[in-house]
Amino acid sequence: MLDRIKASLPSLAPAEQRVARLVLADPRAFSSLPVAELAARAGVSKPTVVRFCRSMGYDGLSDFKLKLVGSVSEGVPFVHRSVDADDKTADVLVKVVDNTVAAFLKYRNDASSAAIERAAMAIAATYKTGRRIEFYGVGNSGIVAQDAQHKFFRLGVTAIAYSDGHMQVMSASMLGPGDCVVVISNSGRTRDLMDATDIARRNGATTIIVTASGSPLAAAGHIHLAADHPEGYDRYSPMVSRLLHLLVIDVLATCVALRLGSALPPRLKEIKQNLRSKRYA
Template identity: 85%
Template sequence: MRPHGLHWRQESKRRLPLMQNARWTCLAATASLYPQNNAHRLMLDRITASLPSLAPAEQRVARLVLADPRAFARQPVRELAERAHVSKPTVVRFCRSMGYDGLADFKLKLAGSVSEGVPFIHRSVDTDDKTSDVMVKVVDNAVAAFLQYRNAASTTAIEQAAQAIASTWQTGRRIEFYGAGNSGIVAQDAQHKFFRLGVTSLATSDGHMQVMSATLLGPGDCAVIISNSGRTRDLMDAADIARKNGATTIAITASGSPLASACHIHLAADHPEGYDRYSPMVSRLLHLLVIDVLATCVALRIGPALQPALEQMKNNLRAKRYT
């Protein structure tokens, strides 16, 4: 996604040194350089993508946000309910449907994105780019995606997912990670992180294995399904089977996708990179970041019970290194 009305000159053609380029792009990624209708696109895009899955009354609230985000962030719940022709609880329900703690949390995030400008620069690499240009663009794309996630992520959804996985650990049940293609590599990384926390876990990127694995899940188990587009048939099948068998399903995928709607918990991983890229970069890094956040939250919930095992693991690994 590129900001409308914002044109980037090629740094290589401007003959600016690398440090000056980096300084300019860093400032552009953090300052409020965007028009009013573009500064908060990420949050509004998520609301737009979620419209079809909302109840009719909540859709009216969503359209009120999209029509005038600044006014929505300022007005009290009574006025918002009157303008949308809904009840006050419906306004709150809409905010929670979008993954926020409530109206106050939603308005705080909305006001912040409107006033400060959420960074969402995504710059394509051109054939005549120098190595210095490529480095700056690739790094800036990743940083912008991380900052977008930090500003828009639902802490409620993260807490729900962390609690579900911590409960799985406490009861000795299983957690399965499913991904296809590039997301399959992320699933393997997730399994590597969580098995070190003592969670019985498995990662698979094979569609047949995912179906068989999901069939063996039951109440108390967790299935974490990772997908860039949220539209992969094999992953949808596995999520459906796991949910029908009573397992808690957690999706790390794009907002408004079929997979996001099919799972109990949705951890939004939205970014401007196209889903049809031959070699996706930003999406993979963003998914890894979400896994890191989730693993850290789970580790904090498990607490002191982990320390003896982690200390023993560290001691056993010392023999593997040269002194």
């Protein structure tokens, strides 16, 4: 919850920013003080305090205080707010969107541009030398790997995605120096991906890892693109992690596109023109 407030600060009105800073300065005191005292300490009106709570996606001051107490007492930020069984559609909309926006803003603030630069240069160099570019992922991350293949295919980059563990191991065994593999994982603890990464690295291929910091897989590759989020990797239906991985791939694909030179824009223009016949006027 506190991380989410920090990430939302730039988008808040000046008066609401003062309330936010009051929360961040002493969350325990904020949760126990009456609205009049909170307004006086922040130098705002009482309606502004309530408006701030609603801007953060809560029903009002009481709901905000309740969640704040839980966040402080548990010591874990309520960035990923679970949807309750009695939530209305509007509540679900706010919670899902806010969870995603908070994760994106956190990634924007925490991402290493140097690591992204290294990864983009490695993929661009592999493309220019005609070597192999591959994407690995299993389960939900396997779908992201397929999306990555599609994004790079549109750039004219020949790539392939594997979501089967046996295929990953076999393909990694055929990689060599100059090849590049991007491994995507939510948990960073999938055995098949660890095995394929180790094989590819031993064979001299450049390994780029998109996964959570501190995981075994994060340390197994040459370049780590951290994808940290508040969603546990054991969730049965992950949402934020999938969207964050897609965002990382979008950033990486854009950086690679800028390094492919002047030949790319005409090619993309031709693809767009050729697709016009596939659409209704």
